[in-house]
Amino acid sequence: MLARLDELLDAMIEPDTLRLYWAEWSLRWVNWTIRNHRPADVELHLDVADSRLVLQP
Numbered sequence: 001m002l003a004r005l006d007e008l009l010d011a012m013i014e015p016d017t018l019r020l021y022w023a024e025w026s027l028r029w030v031n032w033t034i035r036n037h038r039p040a041d042v043e044l045h046l047d048v049a050d051s052r053l054v055l056q057p
Contacts, residue, residue, distance in 0.1 A: 022052045
């Protein structure tokens with residue numbers, strides 16, 4: 001299912017725009033998770049955030 005969602009995001013949103021959205025929502029999501037959940041949950045959310053945040057040369 002996640003692969004399909006990734007395909008849809010890639011098809012519908014320009015890469016630079018998607019990276020900005022992903023960074024913004026990842027920051028909010030991780031911040032909220034740090035405040036309200038266990039460390040294991042934080043690690044999971046960091047991994048998801050990292051999945052699309054690739055440094056550009």
